[in-house]
Amino acid sequence: MPHYRAELHVHTVLSACAGIEMIPPIIIETVQKLGINLIAITDHNSGANAKSVMDAAKGTGVSVLPGMELETAEEVHALCLFDTLEQLQCLQNIVDTHLPPMQNNEDFFGSQLIVDKHGNFLVKEDRMLLTSTSISIQKACELVTEMGGLFIPAHVNREANGLFSHLGTIPPDLSTDIFEISRHITRETAFARYPELKNFHVIQNGDVHYLDGFLGAVELDLQTFSVKAIADYIAQNY
Numbered sequence: 001m002p003h004y005r006a007e008l009h010v011h012t013v014l015s016a017c018a019g020i021e022m023i024p025p026i027i028i029e030t031v032q033k034l035g036i037n038l039i040a041i042t043d044h045n046s047g048a049n050a051k052s053v054m055d056a057a058k059g060t061g062v063s064v065l066p067g068m069e070l071e072t073a074e075e076v077h078a079l080c081l082f083d084t085l086e087q088l089q090c091l092q093n094i095v096d097t098h099l100p101p102m103q104n105n106e107d108f109f110g111s112q113l114i115v116d117k118h119g120n121f122l123v124k125e126d127r128m129l130l131t132s133t134s135i136s137i138q139k140a141c142e143l144v145t146e147m148g149g150l151f152i153p154a155h156v157n158r159e160a161n162g163l164f165s166h167l168g169t170i171p172p173d174l175s176t177d178i179f180e181i182s183r184h185i186t187r188e189t190a191f192a193r194y195p196e197l198k199n200f201h202v203i204q205n206g207d208v209h210y211l212d213g214f215l216g217a218v219e220l221d222l223q224t225f226s227v228k229a230i231a232d233y234i235a236q237n238y
């Protein structure tokens with residue numbers, strides 16, 4: 001059965017807070033060196049660089065899931081992972097109409113760059129992506145799940161944009177059972193601090209903004225390759 005070492009939370013130069021080196025060929029080269037063969041591209045409120053990373057990965061043995069890190073109306077971050085770019089685009093269309101009409105302050109936040117598979121600059125994204133949409137966490141989870149995607153509240157233990165600091169507790173009507181903790185906490189500490197997490201499946205990612213941020217802590221054995229198969233494996237093993 002194919003074995004995957006995964007990093008399911010990776011930013012590119014489209015995220016204002018990510019390093020300028022986070023371009024498709026360098027990301028792929030770096031994960032290959034680290035023995036990571038599955039990544040998800042999760043820029044803030046946008047999937048515009050996902051295709052370029054998928055293209056850069058062709059023939060390398062690295063699988064790339066298209067995704068985004070959505071910021072909900074409650075300012076909670078959540079990974080939205082898909083099998084296809086078409087599914088991601090469906091979510092993008094909704095996100096685009098739920099982002100505030102604000103311009104990115106490049107000097108303060110950094111630039112948001114859309115690049116091709118070689119990392120060449122194509123377009124600068126001028127809208128401010130690093131902000132909350134007007135989609136509630138429940139609605140976002142519903143939408144992503146209906147589209148066949150995987151919805152994973154991100155770095156739930158973190159003060160900034162983490163579920164617990166913003167909502168206090170896991171909403172009972174939230175229809176997901178996989179949660180991500182940040183790299184800065186152990187599983188044991190997370191379970192001690194947030195006992196309700198014990199009722200769910202918990203994974204840890206690097207929330208990679210720079211090349212030294214890869215953890216590769218999610219290991220999966222998958223008979224078939226899909227986000228559904230990934231969710232099932234996590235549900236049984238984490």
Ligand SMILES: [Zn+2]
Binds near residue numbers: 069077154155161
């Ligand atoms: Zn985040």
Ligand SMILES: [Zn+2]
Binds near residue numbers: 011069207208
């Ligand atoms: Zn992130």
